[in-house]
Amino acid sequence: MAVVLILVILAVGSVVFHLLSPWWWTPIASNWNYIDNTIIITFWITGFVFVAVVLFVAYCVLRFRHRPGNRAAYEPENKKLEVWLASVTAVGVAAMLTPGLFVWNQFVTVPAGATEVEVVGQQWLWSFRLPGANAKLGTSETRAIGDGNALGVNPNDPNGLDDLIIEGGELHLLVDKPVKMLLRSVDVLHDFYVPEFRAKMDMVPGMVTYFWFTPTRTGTFEVLCAELCGTGHPQMRGTVVVDNEADYQAWLEQQQTFTQLLAASQQPTAIASSTSPGK
Amino acid sequence: MVDIRSGADEVIPLAEVEDVELYHPKSWWTHYVFSQDAKIIAIQYSLTATAIGMVALVLSWLIRLQLGFPGTFNFIDADHYYQFITMHGMIMVIYLLTALFLGGFGNYLIPLMVGARDMVFPYANMLSYWLYLLAVLILAAGFFVPGGPTGAGWTLYPPQAVLSGTPGGQDWGILVMLSSLILFIIGFTMGGLNYVVTVLQGRARGMTLMRMPLTIWGIFTATVMALLAFPALFVACVMMLFDRLLGTSFFMPAIVEMGTQLKQGGGSPILFQHLFWFFGHPEVYIVALPAFGIVSDLISTHARKNIFGYRMMVWAIVIIGALSFVVWAHHMYVSGMNPNFGFFFATTTLIIAVPTAIKVYNWVLTLWRGDIHLTLPMLFALAFIVTFVNGGLTGLFLGNVVVDVPLSDTMFVVAHFHMVMGVAPIMVIFGAIYHWYPKVTGRMLNEAMGQIHFWVTFLGAYLIFFPMHYLGLLGIPRRYHELGETAFIPESAHTLNMFISVMALTVGAAQILFLFNLAWSLKRGRPSGGNPWRATTLEWQTPQTPPAHGNWGKELPVVYRWAYDYSVPGAAEDFIPQNQPGLGMPTREHAS
Numbered sequence: 001m002a003v004v005l006i007l008v009i010l011a012v013g014s015v016v017f018h019l020l021s022p023w024w025w026t027p028i029a030s031n032w033n034y035i036d037n038t039i040i041i042t043f044w045i046t047g048f049v050f051v052a053v054v055l056f057v058a059y060c061v062l063r064f065r066h067r068p069g070n071r072a073a074y075e076p077e078n079k080k081l082e083v084w085l086a087s088v089t090a091v092g093v094a095a096m097l098t099p100g101l102f103v104w105n106q107f108v109t110v111p112a113g114a115t116e117v118e119v120v121g122q123q124w125l126w127s128f129r130l131p132g133a134n135a136k137l138g139t140s141e142t143r144a145i146g147d148g149n150a151l152g153v154n155p156n157d158p159n160g161l162d163d164l165i166i167e168g169g170e171l172h173l174l175v176d177k178p179v180k181m182l183l184r185s186v187d188v189l190h191d192f193y194v195p196e197f198r199a200k201m202d203m204v205p206g207m208v209t210y211f212w213f214t215p216t217r218t219g220t221f222e223v224l225c226a227e228l229c230g231t232g233h234p235q236m237r238g239t240v241v242v243d244n245e246a247d248y249q250a251w252l253e254q255q256q257t258f259t260q261l262l263a264a265s266q267q268p269t270a271i272a273s274s275t276s277p278g279k
Numbered sequence: 280m281v282d283i284r285s286g287a288d289e290v291i292p293l294a295e296v297e298d299v300e301l302y303h304p305k306s307w308w309t310h311y312v313f314s315q316d317a318k319i320i321a322i323q324y325s326l327t328a329t330a331i332g333m334v335a336l337v338l339s340w341l342i343r344l345q346l347g348f349p350g351t352f353n354f355i356d357a358d359h360y361y362q363f364i365t366m367h368g369m370i371m372v373i374y375l376l377t378a379l380f381l382g383g384f385g386n387y388l389i390p391l392m393v394g395a396r397d398m399v400f401p402y403a404n405m406l407s408y409w410l411y412l413l414a415v416l417i418l419a420a421g422f423f424v425p426g427g428p429t430g431a432g433w434t435l436y437p438p439q440a441v442l443s444g445t446p447g448g449q450d451w452g453i454l455v456m457l458s459s460l461i462l463f464i465i466g467f468t469m470g471g472l473n474y475v476v477t478v479l480q481g482r483a484r485g486m487t488l489m490r491m492p493l494t495i496w497g498i499f500t501a502t503v504m505a506l507l508a509f510p511a512l513f514v515a516c517v518m519m520l521f522d523r524l525l526g527t528s529f530f531m532p533a534i535v536e537m538g539t540q541l542k543q544g545g546g547s548p549i550l551f552q553h554l555f556w557f558f559g560h561p562e563v564y565i566v567a568l569p570a571f572g573i574v575s576d577l578i579s580t581h582a583r584k585n586i587f588g589y590r591m592m593v594w595a596i597v598i599i600g601a602l603s604f605v606v607w608a609h610h611m612y613v614s615g616m617n618p619n620f621g622f623f624f625a626t627t628t629l630i631i632a633v634p635t636a637i638k639v640y641n642w643v644l645t646l647w648r649g650d651i652h653l654t655l656p657m658l659f660a661l662a663f664i665v666t667f668v669n670g671g672l673t674g675l676f677l678g679n680v681v682v683d684v685p686l687s688d689t690m691f692v693v694a695h696f697h698m699v700m701g702v703a704p705i706m707v708i709f710g711a712i713y714h715w716y717p718k719v720t721g722r723m724l725n726e727a728m729g730q731i732h733f734w735v736t737f738l739g740a741y742l743i744f745f746p747m748h749y750l751g752l753l754g755i756p757r758r759y760h761e762l763g764e765t766a767f768i769p770e771s772a773h774t775l776n777m778f779i780s781v782m783a784l785t786v787g788a789a790q791i792l793f794l795f796n797l798a799w800s801l802k803r804g805r806p807s808g809g810n811p812w813r814a815t816t817l818e819w820q821t822p823q824t825p826p827a828h829g830n831w832g833k834e835l836p837v838v839y840r841w842a843y844d845y846s847v848p849g850a851a852e853d854f855i856p857q858n859q860p861g862l863g864m865p866t867r868e869h870a871s
Contacts, residue, residue, distance in 0.1 A: 003653060003658070003661070006738070007661070007665070010665065010738075010741065014669075014745060017745070017746065017749075021746075021749050022769070022771050023746075023749035023750055023752065023753045023769075023771070023772060023775065024749070024752060024753065025685070025752055025753060025754065026753070026754055026767045032684075032685075034681075035681055035682065035684060035685055038679065038681060038682050039676065039682050039685075039686075042675060042676050042679065042682060045675075046672035046673070046675055046676070049668070049672060050668055050669060050672055053639060053643060053664070053668050054665055054668070056643055057643055057646065057661060057664055057665070060643065060646035060647055060649070060651065061646070061651055061653070061661070064582075064646065064647070064648060064649050064650065064651050065651045065652075065653060066583075066650050066651055066652045066653070070650045071583070071650055071846050071853060072582060072583045072584035072648060072649045072650040072845060072846035072853070073584065073648035073649075073846070074584075074585065074845075074846055074847055074848055075585070075587070075648070076585050076587070076588075076589060076843070077587070077588050077589070077590070077591070078587070078588070078644075081644075082588050082591055082637065082640075082641075085636075085637065085640045086633060086636075086637055089632065089633050089636040089637070090633055093629045093630070093632050093633060093675070096629065096675060096679055097625065097626065097629045097679060100625060100679040100680060100681050100682060101622060101625060101626070101680070101681075103681040104618075104621050104622065104625065104680045104681040105622075107618070107681055107684065108618040108619065108621070122535070123444045123536075123537065141533070142532070142533040142534065142535055142540075143533050143540070143544075145535045145540070152535075183615070186534065186535045187438065187439075187442065187444070187534050187535060187536050187537075188438050188439035188442060188444065188445075188534075189436055189438075189439060189548060191613065191688060193688070193756065195685070195753075195754030195767055196767070198684065198685040199684055199685075200613055200684060200685070200687070200688070201613050201615060202613055202614050202615045203615070204532075204548050204549060204614070204615045205438060205532045205533070205534050205548065206532025206533060206545075206546070206547065206548065207532075207549075207615065209615035222765060222766050222767065224756055224765070225756075226613075226687075226688040226689075226756050227436075227688060228361075228431070228432045228436070228439065228758045229439055229444070230439050230442070230444030230445045230448075231357045231358055231361065231430070231444060231445065231446065232357070232444070233758060233759065234357075234756075234759040234760060234761055234762070234763060235763070
């Protein structure tokens with residue numbers, strides 16, 4: 001029976017593929033191992049259902065395939081069985097949804113001590129802004145974008161004057177310190193995506209979106225754009241470096257403030273040295 | 280308690296069943312071209328959908344050539360790649376699947392299966408097709424206009440869809456796409472009203488709603504949904520046209536594009552996404568519900584067994600249809616909308632899994648203790664169950680909001696939706712064509728070609744999309760025309776991409792064999808007779824095959840039973856047509 005054999009191979013083969021697949025998620029670098037765990041639970045439940053259904057179909061074909069003289073049974077309904085199956089399904093669904101919603105609650109609840117970091121997307125470049133000495137980000141708006149103010153920081157907001165601006169460069173983060181990523185775009189949709197952090201969120205022009213996470217190991221990670229943003233979409237790359245305290249402070253001291261950048265833009269000769277190295 | 284099997288002994292008096300006033304064609308033109316006969320319109324819809332579907336197939340080849348062998352084919356640059364994926368997606372979802380299921384199968388099967396002579400508004404039905412054809416032609420014209428078709432992705436998200444960084448954004452491409460969609464929706468509405476009213480008003484005597492074949496329930500519910508969902512897309516298209524042509528700001532906030540401040544401001548890109556997915560999610564079920572219905576009938580007929588739990592199946596279709604209007608934002612978990620929406624939409628989305636699972640159980644329980652004939656329609660139905668269960672289950676990953684966060688916008692999503700709303704419904708389409716081709720043409724499709732077509736398509740499609748999930752799990756984003764040097768992507772992922780591409784080319788080639796079979800069997804297929812599958816439903820009981828204009832000769836059929844009287848104990852044959860009063864035996868033995 002070719003059909004039966006192929007269905008069995010398909011079911012078993014899918015499980016074997018899953019277990020042996022060299023294509024698996026990247027080693028995690030954030031606190032969101034809860035998400036990974038929920039995926040594992042979901043794989044177990046759905047994998048069981050898939051194998052059970054396909055093998056049941058294979059068995060039916062083997063056992064009830066047409067032979068001369070066969071006649072099918074006549075059984076329009078079986079209320080008990082239908083209710084029982086629906087209930088088991090509901091339990092299985094709840095077993096996946098419940099942990100999912102608990103973790104989502106964590107995902108949307110930013111811890112009080114989280115550092116704020118702003119990411120600004122534009123075609124096709126990542127820029128970043130960190131709070132300066134006063135630990136507060138200044139307000140911003142797209143209309144304020146102009147010479148020396150590529151991110152649209154509000155020049156009239158004193159909180160913004162000491163903000164550190166990293167245009168097209170690397171973002172450094174402190175390990176084990178929760179960070180709230182504030183996401184802005186100046187042109188089209190983008191999406192700040194670092195596979196190792198698991199979390200991602202679209203960046204929408206006209207509004208500020210966010211997500212939070214805690215980097216859990218030091219290292220260098222590639223930033224990708226995960227929302228189609230035009231022809232240069234795959235080339236929109238950036239770098240996040242997760243540092244320990246000493247490295248982080250050393251890096252921080254090299255960054256320029258908004259005030260410095262504004263001043264530099266008024267001296268034509270300084271522009272070349274202060275503009276970004278590009279992507 | 281309603282006894283759904285009842286009716287065998289009821290005597291239903293004959294109604295007035297004289298020929299109703301139909302517009303009978305007077306010339307070749309009104310017979311074959313400007314036809315008002317739903318069956319001809321169905322064939323016109325199907326052929327047009329197949330033709331534009333072939334374009335989508337070729338585009339999928341080009342997409343896979345680029346992904347499998349990046350840098351090898353110089354004519355596929357980034358612009359072209361995005362144009363290809365956009366056109367491929369839009370054609371497949373709207374111009375092929377929606378048009379074929381509703382315009383094709385809906386037109387052919389609704390009047391025949393409910394026992395009507397034709398659709399209730401034949402003239403509007405004809406207009407529906409011609410508007411559809413116009414929409415398809417305008418869509419295809421996109422390939423020839425300055426700048427080429429839009430490359431905004433099939434979701435057409437603004438602002439990038441109307442800006443210069445996207446192919447067709449500031450050229451003609453996006454205008455052509457939006458105009459075509461608007462025409463499609465107008466045309467569909469004319470057809471859709473027909474399908475709904477015909478099911479509600481045009482049924483033969485005795486054809487109660489709870490005796491209708493599930494095919495009709497699926498198409499009917501999908502059409503009602505489409506009539507409610509498409510207006511959201513219509514509005515979104517019109518607003519985007521205004522944004523692009525008149526400088527309005529429905530979807531345009533303050534934007535600095537490549538260093539230039541644009542004049543528009545104050546609009547909301549997320550508003551478009553809500554409108555799009557308010558249409559877009561029901562759209563998934565607009566494609567899936569007809570497939571659910573048709574596959575139920577294929578399984579029942581070819582397993583010679585009544586569909587298990589008919590009433591549960593009907594209610595599941597209706598409940599899925601209703602619920603699918605309150606889950607749309609699960610496409611937007613990482614869109615930046617208020618994240619608290621996630622709780623609501625994850626819950627509604629996972630609740631849909633319950634009625635959907637019930638349908639799967641009832642299909643496989645129909646096989647249980649059946650008399651399974653492994654005909655081509657049955658093989659495709661089995662392939663549907665496998666691929667639909669696979670794709671449905673990965674939906675539980677993406678629907679569960681927090682699990683969606685790492686997986687969204689990766690190849691996992693691409694694999695999921697291709698499996699569940701690409702491969703699975705297309706398996707049903709193939710099964711349905713092998714099943715109903717004899718009614719349409721009077722001839723059987725060639726079995727040997729069909730077997731090759733089936734195995735290559737089913738196994739090939741599974742081998743394309745099953746491994747693709749793991750590329751997404753690894754983190755490879757979708758809509759990348761090249762992965763470049765990316766630290767986390769191992770060399771083996773490129774090898775897998777090559778394998779997937781080779782499978783895609785193979786599966787595509789098998790479809791050419793299928794088209795050849797369709798043409799070849801037209802003249803050389805084995806004559807089928809009127810009811811080759813020994814099926815119960817009305818379309819197999821027509822006086823002529825293919826059915827003549829008006830379908831039923833002098834008298835309309837009268838329906839005495841539900842659509843699933845297969846292998847009834849005590850009956851002479853293993854099927855009793857819906858229009859047969861008794862059990863087909865001289866002595867009536869009643870089995871409980």
